[in-house]
Amino acid sequence: MRDMWLLNTGLPLAVVRGFSWGSLPLFLKICLLIALSAMFGIVLIILSIYLRRKVLQKQERRIARLSVKITDLLVSSVVLAPATTGRNIASIDFDTRPFFKAGLSAKKVKQVLVQEMLNYRNYFSGRIAEQIRKLYIGLSLHREAFERLAQSHWETKVNALAELFKMDVEVPHEQLRELVQDKNRYIREFARLSLIKFSRKDPLQVLYTIEEPISHWEELEIYLLLQQHPDLDKTSLQGLISTAIDPSVASLALKLAIYYKHESAIPQIVALIATPDLKLRAEAVAALGKLKAKNAEKYLCEIYPEQPRDIQLAIITAIGQIGTGRYQELLVREFLNSPDFEIKKYASDAIIQLYPVSKHTIDSLMDNTGALNKTILNHSLDPLINAT
């Protein structure tokens, strides 16, 4: 009977009949055990990945539903509340009960609420942003952030610092000065940002103490912060436009000088062109263009031949932006004769930018130039191609 069954399985009868675990050599036993445990392990891993994904998907769906509910709550309690159109926002008292009813004691609900509040402050300014801040403080969410700030784990600390920063809740300056010296870069960055945000007298002072290159992200954040300081100390800003300052900080100072149309910084910007840092040099040239530094135009044309290609491109653009049209011949010469396509394209853009001063030049080029040059000029004239 057993033989019949074995025959039906298709296994060679001799192999199966002779099989006995005890008769197997030791190495084969070990191999079989390893193979079996590996298969079992793989099955377990696949199962755990599958289950984890399912749990995550469920969590995501729950958070999405919760976000919608919280957004609706914020819209009805804060955005559409009659107080939002009132005259004095300081006198508004929030009814926090609906938020507790939504299950605010649960950690997850609290996290989603804080996230939604932060998103609100990213999208909306003015009274709505201020009301959201008041609600955040009214629900004592800032206290929990301060508690997290005292914890040792860097990520918890950074998140708490970021939350307080975005909610405009001031952290004591002594604590921030300690955090600026922290060994973790992210903590240092957020501490610097907080110091700049809450140093109302001279927010630029922090930048003089920076001893490391600032990241692009930090540069952008500082730039956005300092845009809200229309009475920024000009002398302090000029001091940062120097080869003695870290190039990343000097680059930020250039952007601020452009934003505030700080024309008295032009001599410092011209001096910065001497920097060996080519990226910073190109930015200094670009700043002269954006500030329409007419007095620097001649100098830019003089240094043009000896500059590397990237600086030449920046000079061409700057001449177009300065807009006097006095140095059109340099642009026309480069457009017609340069073997470098990129230089031709930049020169064409600059000539178009000089319009209406360059009207005669454009007409003449359109009539007397080859097909490729006409195509380049037409590209420069197309608003969709130039749009960024």
Add this chain to the structure above:
Amino acid sequence: MKHILIVDSDRLFTSTVSAVLAKENFTVSVARDGKEAAAKLSSQQFSLVITDMLMPYTNGLELVNNLRKVDGPEHTPVMVVSSIANEQSISSWFRVGADAYFKKPLDLPLLLSGIKQLMQHERHVAA
């Protein structure tokens, strides 16, 4: 009743602005991306389009450009709401035919008064 189309991929933004506009007695439709917006614009008439710049499929600039190509004499006013606010991008918006520009983060009462002004102006132009 004035019908406004909001084109933005962010739920929080669209639901908040929709609620504020609905309270002011506007009818509001929402499109999550440029493609959806184009479909709505081809099938319905809107009194105003509020659009973001960065969206999936068709960005705001292309959307306005395409709208202006097919726009009849009624000229649907377009208001751009974006966090990108450099000189070049703003001038590009106006070159393709946007009528107003607002930078994010937005002051809602200011946006509302901008919408009302724009609609009033368009009514005068149409008259």
